[in-house]
Amino acid sequence: MSQKYAASHWGTFRVETHDDQITLHGLPQDAEPAQIAKGWVSAMTNPNARIARPAFRRGWLEGRDTARSGDAEFVQLGWDEASDIVAQELNRVIETHGNQAIFAGSYGWASAGRFHHAQSQLRRFLNTIGGYTGAKNTYSHAAAEVLLPYITGMPHRVFQDQMTSLDLIADHCELLVCFGGISARTAQIASSGTTQHEVTPFLTKLAANGCKIINISPRGSDMDADLQTDWIAPRPGTDTALILALAHEVFTTGKADRDFLRTYTQGADTFEAYVLGRHDGTPKTAQWAAQICDVPAATIKTLAAQMAASRTMISMAWALQRADHGEHPIWAGLALAAILGQIGKPGTGFGFGYGSTTPVGRARKLMDWPSVPQGKNPVADFIPVARITDMLNDAGASYRYDGQTREYPDAKLVWWSGGNPFHHHQDLQKLDAAWRRPETVIVMDHSWTATARRADIVLPTTGPLERCDIMINRRDDALVFMSAVQPRYEQARDDYDILTDIAARMGTQQAYTQGRTTRDWLVHLWEGCGSVARAQGFDLPDFEAFEDTGLVTVPDAYETRVLMDRFVADPAAHPLKTPSGKIEIDCPRIADMGLANCPARPTWIEPAERLGACDPDCLHLISGQPATRLHAQLDMGDAAQASKIHGREPCALHPRAAERFGLEAGDIVLVENDRGACLAGVTLDDRLRPDCIFMATGAWLDLQDIDGRQICVHGNVNVLTLDKGASDLSQGNIAHTALVKISKWTGPLPALRVTRPPELR
Numbered sequence: 001m002s003q004k005y006a007a008s009h010w011g012t013f014r015v016e017t018h019d020d021q022i023t024l025h026g027l028p029q030d031a032e033p034a035q036i037a038k039g040w041v042s043a044m045t046n047p048n049a050r051i052a053r054p055a056f057r058r059g060w061l062e063g064r065d066t067a068r069s070g071d072a073e074f075v076q077l078g079w080d081e082a083s084d085i086v087a088q089e090l091n092r093v094i095e096t097h098g099n100q101a102i103f104a105g106s107y108g109w110a111s112a113g114r115f116h117h118a119q120s121q122l123r124r125f126l127n128t129i130g131g132y133t134g135a136k137n138t139y140s141h142a143a144a145e146v147l148l149p150y151i152t153g154m155p156h157r158v159f160q161d162q163m164t165s166l167d168l169i170a171d172h173c174e175l176l177v178c179f180g181g182i183s184a185r186t187a188q189i190a191s192s193g194t195t196q197h198e199v200t201p202f203l204t205k206l207a208a209n210g211c212k213i214i215n216i217s218p219r220g221s222d223m224d225a226d227l228q229t230d231w232i233a234p235r236p237g238t239d240t241a242l243i244l245a246l247a248h249e250v251f252t253t254g255k256a257d258r259d260f261l262r263t264y265t266q267g268a269d270t271f272e273a274y275v276l277g278r279h280d281g282t283p284k285t286a287q288w289a290a291q292i293c294d295v296p297a298a299t300i301k302t303l304a305a306q307m308a309a310s311r312t313m314i315s316m317a318w319a320l321q322r323a324d325h326g327e328h329p330i331w332a333g334l335a336l337a338a339i340l341g342q343i344g345k346p347g348t349g350f351g352f353g354y355g356s357t358t359p360v361g362r363a364r365k366l367m368d369w370p371s372v373p374q375g376k377n378p379v380a381d382f383i384p385v386a387r388i389t390d391m392l393n394d395a396g397a398s399y400r401y402d403g404q405t406r407e408y409p410d411a412k413l414v415w416w417s418g419g420n421p422f423h424h425h426q427d428l429q430k431l432d433a434a435w436r437r438p439e440t441v442i443v444m445d446h447s448w449t450a451t452a453r454r455a456d457i458v459l460p461t462t463g464p465l466e467r468c469d470i471m472i473n474r475r476d477d478a479l480v481f482m483s484a485v486q487p488r489y490e491q492a493r494d495d496y497d498i499l500t501d502i503a504a505r506m507g508t509q510q511a512y513t514q515g516r517t518t519r520d521w522l523v524h525l526w527e528g529c530g531s532v533a534r535a536q537g538f539d540l541p542d543f544e545a546f547e548d549t550g551l552v553t554v555p556d557a558y559e560t561r562v563l564m565d566r567f568v569a570d571p572a573a574h575p576l577k578t579p580s581g582k583i584e585i586d587c588p589r590i591a592d593m594g595l596a597n598c599p600a601r602p603t604w605i606e607p608a609e610r611l612g613a614c615d616p617d618c619l620h621l622i623s624g625q626p627a628t629r630l631h632a633q634l635d636m637g638d639a640a641q642a643s644k645i646h647g648r649e650p651c652a653l654h655p656r657a658a659e660r661f662g663l664e665a666g667d668i669v670l671v672e673n674d675r676g677a678c679l680a681g682v683t684l685d686d687r688l689r690p691d692c693i694f695m696a697t698g699a700w701l702d703l704q705d706i707d708g709r710q711i712c713v714h715g716n717v718n719v720l721t722l723d724k725g726a727s728d729l730s731q732g733n734i735a736h737t738a739l740v741k742i743s744k745w746t747g748p749l750p751a752l753r754v755t756r757p758p759e760l761r
């Protein structure tokens with residue numbers, strides 16, 4: 001009997017159907033199927049969340065007003081009329097302002113399938129009609145993406161591909177020092193999908209092999225509680241100071257690997273001079289760092305001695321660089337690994353993002369499977385992805401990025417598909433105001449997200465349970481046929497079909513579809529997979545057989561890697577692709593940029609806000625990834641809903657903090673700062689710094705006017721975060737840099753609006 005599978009970024013599941021009800025079951029080869037999946041079917045069948053038919057904001061449809069807000073009223077139209085209006089509007093904008101006025105950076109995670117990938121389809125379509133202004137880098141790790149090529153000569157993708165395999169760490173490492181932990185919570189996810197989750201088995205094996213694990217994080221729970229890890233809890237955003245002090249200890253105790261520094265790095269001497277305080281008069285001692293990080297100097301000294309005496313891996317969660325000056329903890333961590341001389345050896349050195357998603361460091365052959373070609377964009381302009389509000393507010397204004405001085409484009413039409421800026425961006429009230437500036441906003445999504453509610457034109461798409469697709473991840477050893485296991489929701493259509501009809505009206509249908517139906521495309525992609533497989537010496541079954549069996553495994557996919565091993569084995573034959581051919585601990589190209597907020601070597605720079613340099617009533621907001629959903633996806637499903645407190649997003653506090661503010665588990669709190677305010681429900685966590693709170697990102701934004709003040713009554717943290725670039729180098733977002741105050745909410749609890757669709761006519 002043929003087996004049906006469903007796949008998403010949170011994994012692959014066997015689908016069973018009884019009486020039209022589907023249930024999802026983890027695969028036998030999956031050690032820990034994601035709990036996120038528990039909310040999948042309910043979210044995708046929730047009539048209060050799903051968009052049923054094309055909808056137009058009444059104010060825009062009738063008078064072209066731009067007064068977008070979360071409680072707009074919509075008029076529903078049929079698909080033909082909707083497609084006509086979209087095509088007319090595109091023609092108008094292109095004729096009046098040119099294609100660069102279409103902003104379709106459209107950042108976001110969309111769904112996992114290779115064909116129905118929202119951004120690929122949108123960009124492919126727009127490229128047939130003259131192109132669009134795009135966006136560069138990610139919200140995940142922009143600071144590292146821009147920095148790593150300068151200091152290692154590797155694009156971030158290559159760096160990630162080369163990272164030392166988890167298996168080698170388990171076999172060879174004696175001391176694993178994890179900044180930001182390694183957590184099964186975030187390891188539920190793999191961009192583009194996975195058939196396995198292996199972070200807990202990895203950590204268990206590591207511990208069984210006798211490796212000592214140290215979690216350096218404001219949250220103890222960033223590491224599995226059963227692992228008996230040591231926990232050092234610095235103030236958030238102060239890791240660079242901590243690492244500088246570790247470097248200071250290693251230098252001054254004579255334990256630096258001078259041969260390694262001489263052979264493989266450039267600029268170690270200027271870095272050492274900075275660490276020793278030769279020019280600024282401030283040696284970066286353990287006592288110095290203790291004041292900033294709130295970690296005892298003795299702890300720092302002991303850790304440095306342990307690191308120098310052991311086979312050590314320094315692991316950093318992506319979170320560390322989603323912060324003000326986020327380039328520097330990563331740069332400092334790499335520099336410290338170099339000072340220890342442990343880079344290029346199996347299981348030690350430096351790693352970035354282990355556990356941040358599950359396939360990072362997976363010991364697998366990398367397979368470059370085909371995807372839908374996006375075509376070529378005739379418009380060259382772009383913005384760094386997190387500068388969206390600045391772009392909308394300041395067309396023509398100049399800014400620095402990656403060594404360039406650029407100008408913000410003038411976006412007249414904003415088109416988002418497969419992403420949710422009113423989840424992912426920081427300081428959402430500022431975005432809310434800027435969002436009213438473009439003439440037109442088009443959103444394609446399957447659900448009434450905060451972004452869809454702020455669109456003029458809303459085009460409802462299917463979700464991955466409602467269409468066939470192919471799940472492939474270059475780090476996974478299985479290819480999965482994703483079956484349509486549920487009927488399409490109401491009038492929802494595949495992104496491809498929506499765009500095909502618009503392309504027909506724009507005269508580019510043939511260019512967009514190449515005459516292929518969806519099935520033709522799936523077959524075409526599968527044939528491309530066959531060529532990739534043959535080049536690797538194996539065959540894939542034909543499409544019908546793939547469709548029938550649903551899951552095909554790549555043979556002999558096991559393969560381990562060691563970051564920079566060839567370079568370390570023979571630096572003359574395999575230099576890094578930096579100007580010096582070495583790891584640039586001091587980087588002349590960054591020095592040449594003359595950026596005050598990004599010096600040319602790892603440097604402690606005061607962040608925009610932090611604990612220890614603020615009003616003592618302030619708490620640090622850690623707004624990491626949610627355990628129960630992917631960002632804002634599935635927030636209206638059972639798993640996320642079950643986690644809410646009186647329907648509000650949970651806010652974890654240390655019991656001492658709760659006592660200090662007169663709070664108990666289950667209370668509603670107002671979390672606020674100068675940028676905004678939200679409500680949340682208190683939970684207690686004794687494995688959290690008492691001056692921090694943890695609230696996951698992703699609660700659907702529900703801004704309401706309460707006594708003259710805008711409050712997100714549901715608990716979206718991004719009303720509290722800062723909209724500022726990490727530096728003029730990367731312009732990455734700094735979601736993890738934010739201070740807040742909390743107090744008990746004693747007023748009546750406002751009813752939620754986001755749990756119902758907007759007003760529809």
Ligand SMILES: Nc1nc2c(c(=O)[nH]1)N[C@H]1C(S)=C(S)[C@@H](COP(=O)(O)OP(=O)(O)OC[C@H]3O[C@@H](n4cnc5c(=O)[nH]c(N)nc54)[C@H](O)[C@@H]3O)O[C@H]1N2
Nearest residue numbers: 108109110111139140418419420424444623631632633735
């Ligand atoms: N405070 C704070 N903010 C953060 C972060 C943080 O740590 N803290 N993390 C940041 C990070 S790392 C990221 S990556 C971003 C994530 O931000 P986003 O990727 O924007 O968040 P998602 O909720 O995954 O949005 C994806 C959207 O695609 C839609 N979608 C799904 N399938 C389809 C489809 O087939 N077609 C179409 N058209 N749409 C579809 C979903 O319904 C959803 O609305 O958030 C960032 N924001």
Ligand SMILES: Nc1nc2c(c(=O)[nH]1)N[C@H]1C(S)=C(S)[C@@H](COP(=O)(O)OP(=O)(O)OC[C@H]3O[C@@H](n4cnc5c(=O)[nH]c(N)nc54)[C@H](O)[C@@H]3O)O[C@H]1N2
Nearest residue numbers: 140180186189219236237317318319356624625626630631
């Ligand atoms: N369940 C689930 N998993 C996900 C996602 C999801 O939405 N849901 N999203 C995926 C995506 S897109 C991404 S980019 C990754 C992100 O992966 P990460 O960036 O690793 O995840 P975060 O939850 O943002 O942060 C991890 C931990 O870092 C710690 N931390 C925060 N600030 C600091 C600091 O200044 N210093 C130190 N030492 N620690 C700090 C926090 O305690 C936090 O729990 O997660 C992926 N995995």
Ligand SMILES: [Mo]
Nearest residue numbers: 138139140141
């Ligand atoms: Mo991300």
